[in-house]
Amino acid sequence: MYPPRSEKSKKKQANKKRRQRRIWVWINLGLIFMIIVLASYLFTMDRPAENGARQPDHSVQEPGGSVTPELSGPDGETGEKDASEGKESENDLSEETHQEVDASEENPDLESATSEQERVVISFGGDTLFSGKVENKLKQEGYDYPYKHVKDLFLQDDLTVLNLETPVTEGGTPEEEKTYVFKSPPEALPEMVRAGVEAVNLANNHILDQGVEGLSDTLGHLSKAGVLHVGAGQNSKEAFAPVYVERNGIRIALCGFSRVIPKKEWAAGKGPGVAATYDSTQAVKTIREARDQADLVLVVVHWGKERTVELEKHQTELAHAYIDAGADLVIGGHPHVLQGLESYKGKWIAYSTGNFIFTKSNDPKTWETAVFQASCSKAGDCDLRLVPYKTEVGQPVPMNEEERAQLWSELEAISPGVRIKESGEVHTGGG
Numbered sequence: 001m002y003p004p005r006s007e008k009s010k011k012k013q014a015n016k017k018r019r020q021r022r023i024w025v026w027i028n029l030g031l032i033f034m035i036i037v038l039a040s041y042l043f044t045m046d047r048p049a050e051n052g053a054r055q056p057d058h059s060v061q062e063p064g065g066s067v068t069p070e071l072s073g074p075d076g077e078t079g080e081k082d083a084s085e086g087k088e089s090e091n092d093l094s095e096e097t098h099q100e101v102d103a104s105e106e107n108p109d110l111e112s113a114t115s116e117q118e119r120v121v122i123s124f125g126g127d128t129l130f131s132g133k134v135e136n137k138l139k140q141e142g143y144d145y146p147y148k149h150v151k152d153l154f155l156q157d158d159l160t161v162l163n164l165e166t167p168v169t170e171g172g173t174p175e176e177e178k179t180y181v182f183k184s185p186p187e188a189l190p191e192m193v194r195a196g197v198e199a200v201n202l203a204n205n206h207i208l209d210q211g212v213e214g215l216s217d218t219l220g221h222l223s224k225a226g227v228l229h230v231g232a233g234q235n236s237k238e239a240f241a242p243v244y245v246e247r248n249g250i251r252i253a254l255c256g257f258s259r260v261i262p263k264k265e266w267a268a269g270k271g272p273g274v275a276a277t278y279d280s281t282q283a284v285k286t287i288r289e290a291r292d293q294a295d296l297v298l299v300v301v302h303w304g305k306e307r308t309v310e311l312e313k314h315q316t317e318l319a320h321a322y323i324d325a326g327a328d329l330v331i332g333g334h335p336h337v338l339q340g341l342e343s344y345k346g347k348w349i350a351y352s353t354g355n356f357i358f359t360k361s362n363d364p365k366t367w368e369t370a371v372f373q374a375s376c377s378k379a380g381d382c383d384l385r386l387v388p389y390k391t392e393v394g395q396p397v398p399m400n401e402e403e404r405a406q407l408w409s410e411l412e413a414i415s416p417g418v419r420i421k422e423s424g425e426v427h428t429g430g431g
Helices: 005-046 093-097 108-117 133-141 151-156 186-194 211-225 236-240 281-293 313-325 401-413
Strands: 119-128 159-164 199-201 228-230 243-247 250-258 296-302 329-333 341-344 347-350 355-357 368-377 382-392 395-398 418-420 426-428
Touching: 119 151, 119 250, 119 296, 119 329, 159 250, 159 296, 159 355, 186 211, 211 228, 228 243, 228 250, 236 281, 250 281, 281 296, 281 313, 296 313, 313 329, 313 341, 313 347, 329 368, 341 418, 347 382, 355 382, 355 395, 368 401, 382 401, 382 426, 401 418
Parallel strands: 119 159, 119 355, 159 199, 199 228, 250 296, 296 329, 329 347
Antiparallel strands: 119 368, 243 250, 341 347, 368 382, 382 395, 418 426
């Protein structure tokens, strides 16, 4: 017998309500689970990383990959140091956009420390030639002879710059109105490169000793050997143009000027010549433009009076004008003796580096020289250190302790407010 319809209906309704309750329970549980997951995710995203670290940027290259583009000058010439000799290999400037892993991206507290660690070491040597008695010596001893005591120093730095006080040519026409006329063989350049010299300043009073032909030959031989040059060119634009070098993520601009030329025809204009700076306007303009293009601006300048430690008025005026325009370091030459050091607005000026690879005169003061080594940050702060040498014929030879101590004393005496430690580190005041 079937149950009454009313009782059957009640059971059906009860079963339906039970099913509905179970469905709502599962729906509510699902919603609660989703809310918990969403809240956990938001909490995790908003929570600061431990030690203040941010999420790393995965768009960077692998650790340790520093960018060291190829050296390039106004004429496209290149110069590089052999990586097997302790130098990083050069890459094309098109790799400038290549990024580095920056520890500060993972820890902002490391940012200032990292910036301080990013430094470059640049070595500057004084007047250099391969002519006359020096050439004779090199033919006897070999063209690597000049670098016996400086090669390791040059190969361990980031950039080496010399003042090339001679045309390099097999031809040319000697300048008739000069007492000393130089001419050096192209065969000397390859060993200079192997010793780690990457760039030379041509802004001086001897680079046109063999006329325009000699200058043109010099530019060609330097380009062929892979040596950068500043300070002279086929016209004013080339002569004043800086060369740019990148090391350790720091872009360096190197400029060369001369306040000493035998006659006005030597000054570059529409034709070949030297970047003359009797009027500082063009030099200052070059430095300001370089300041916008580089992290570090270095100036090599020929000036002053020969064989005296006393400065000419124009040396101080030009040095200050260069730094006011944006130079971070000024290195001078031409007097053939070491002159004083000055710190101006926190920037170092070395008024004369003396002779380096040169002949040997009867004046003992011309035998004293040094490699001026600057360690510079990306912000343009440079520490200066001197490595003392004596100039023998065609070769700088290390000084002994007594000679070094005497030299430091002499330099301090002509460098007001400057102190030189036994190690050669240069400081202001009693530092």
